[in-house]
Amino acid sequence: MVRIFALCLAAFVTTAQADEAAPAPELPRPLRDxxxxxxxxxxxxxxxxxxxxxxxxxxxxxxxxxxxxxxxxxxDGLALSLGEGGIGLGPDRVADPNNMPEQRVPRNAxxxxxxxxxxxxxxxxxxxxxxxxxxxxxxxxxxxxxxxxxxxxxxxxxxxxxxxxxxxxxxxxxxxxxxxxxxxxxxxxxxxxxxxxxxxxxxxxxxxxxxxxxxxxxxxxxxxxxxxxxxxxxxxxxxxWRSDDSPFDRHLSGETPLSGDALAGLSLFYGKAGCSECHSGPLLTDHQFHAAGAPQLGPGKGARFERHARDEGRMEVTGRAADAYRFRTPPLRNVAITGPWGHAGAHDDLAAFIADHAAPRNAPWPQDAVLPALPGADDFAVRDDDAERAMVLGSVARPDVTLTAGDVALLVAFLNTATGDSAKAGRLGIPQSVPSGLPVDR
Structure with a gap:
């Protein structure tokens, strides 16, 4: 046991020394008014x-x-929302048996x-x-x-x-x-x-x-x-929901530097993990469209008369085959509190999403998701079709990046620092009532 501890300590020290020797990552500038x-x-x-x-x-x-x-x-805490025909709020929302939804909203809120x-x-x-x-x-x-x-x-x-x-x-x-x-x-x-x-x-x-x-x-x-x-x-x-008051912001401004796991995660994010290749700039997005191989679930984004359940993303807008399965790079401010993640919300665990997102070709597609029961919905049609799944994964151009469980934990620690102090509650808050007199979701 002592020998194992010594080996682990030596590995930690070697890693720390390597991190100290590595050049400081190039970070975005702080957000300004x-x-x-x-x-x-x-x-x-x-x-x-x-x-x-x-x-x-x-x-x-x-x-x-x-x-x-x-x-x-x-x-709303759901993979895919229930809009019209749903009752309740957040993960407690269910289909109204007296006014059933025609389908789920095709993409994550x-x-x-x-x-x-x-x-x-x-x-x-x-x-x-x-x-x-x-x-x-x-x-x-x-x-x-x-x-x-x-x-x-x-x-x-x-x-x-x-x-x-x-x-x-x-x-x-x-x-x-x-x-x-x-x-x-x-x-x-x-x-x-x-x-x-x-x-x-x-x-x-x-x-x-x-x-x-x-x-x-x-x-x-x-x-x-x-x-x-x-x-x-x-x-x-x-x-x-302007959010520029997070620990990450204070790090960028030099007010309170990050330390420990959060700082190590920042080095990974802007270093070997390659996250900043797309999640760049003050908002942690390049505002571009990339095919990342995120799992598809739900009804898809085709026309109502189409029978497939795929979502071809940016190609639906441009008509260009090269844009198939590309989606906008999401900003990562407050990402730790905005799950489920992915354009179809297939992941409800941020660590699992990070690992699968880094190496999508070998990642198992989730077997379930945060989805209210909806009779007749074939939510996993693409997952269960080898050809459909192959088209999604075949669109990915970026090489896989294999992350250890330790790497993922450090990235999560860093991403937690991008949560703003006022992000959860907002500034004006939820009104007690509204002029129509209709009930307010609280």
Whole structure:
């Protein structure tokens, strides 16, 4: 036993000496106020109420917070969300037997941290909304030339799409006037889905008063548009979940250097593990799209008439075969509290995800996931199909990196330091009530 201890100690000392001799990694600069857009505080306070108000969903039963809740790291703790047809919050959410979901939401609910940063130019897992100065709206979206004006930021534009998704917020066909408009393809018309949502909000006196206080044009008589609703929600998210007060931030600024396992994990992250090749910059993302071989589960992202369950990622946006199975590099700020991980949320353990992500070709695909029961759902169709699984793994270009259990533990220790002090609770918090009078998910 003494000899084994001596050998372990010698190995530790040798490793420590090697680490001391290694050059210091090149780290990103600290985040600064200039990295974030300025926010109208009155508009943000209005957006806080709208974010938690279920009035903007077709059946008045789902809020933005239903799938992006601070209790679950601004997600919902599920691999794939149950939007319309779900009841309950977070991992306790289940299918409503009296209003069964048509399918699960096809991708994991993404966290909302630092979406007000100026460098955020792509949103959604596949980047289907992106900044494009060449377009009249300044944005490229699935609506192309029909994209309405009035959205202040890319984040504001992003908020309008869950509201018209039948699986997320709009509801099933025929259930309400918004879902009917969506199924007819009427989104932007005077009686389209977005106009109907704006009228709902406008019909509530407290909201009308708050919008008038936040916008002189509305105070002068201009009707509230859905863009106004989206701008307010985006302003709230930018204030609430700006995250630049973590131990990692204090290390970057020289205020309080990291030490121990966290410092060793930082050296791995920016060294031999190669994590920083994609997770670079102040937000720990290169904002690019990579095929990483993450397991696919759930209904996939094809059209409703397609029978496969695959999700081809960025290729769905660009149409380029080279983009198959590529997904946006997620920022890693607060990653320790935003699980499950992966575009389909297949991993609910961060250490396991790191190990499998580093060497996906030999990694076993998870046999289960945090998924509420949904009768008829074939959640593991791709996992159980050798050809489908081979296409996912065949798209991976990066060589595998084998990490020891010790390496993974050090990386987890470092990633924990990227959790901001105010990240979990936010700044404005959950309102006690909302102007519609509908219940607030707490």
């Amino acid at each position: 200039a990295d974030f857009r300025p926010v109208n505080e009155t508009e943000a306070a209005l957006g806080q109420l709208l974010f938690y108000d279920k009035v903007i969903s077709g059946n008045r039963n789902i809020a933005c917070a239903s799938c992006h809740h601070p209790r679950f790291g601004t997600g 993404q966290p909302l941290f630092n979406l007000g940063a100026r460098e955020m130019v792509h949103l959604f897992h596949d980047g289907r909304i992106e900044v494009d100065p060449a377009r009249p709206s300044g944005l490229r979206t699935p609506l192309e030339s029909e994209m309405p004006a009035g959205f202040d930021t890319i984040l504001a534009a992003q908020t309008m799409f869950p509201a018209i998704s039948p699986d997320e917020m709009a509801g099933h066909y025929g259930e309400n006037e918004i879902s009917v408009a969506v199924r007819k393809g009427d989104l932007t018309g005077p009686d389209g889905a977005w106009a109907l949502i704006a009228r709902r909000v406008s019909s509530i006196p407290a909201y009308l008063q708050m919008f008038a206080a936040a916008d002189p044009e509305i105070a002068a008589g201009r009707p509230i548009s859905f863009a106004d609703v989206s701008n307010a929600i985006a302003a709230f998210m930018e204030v609430e």
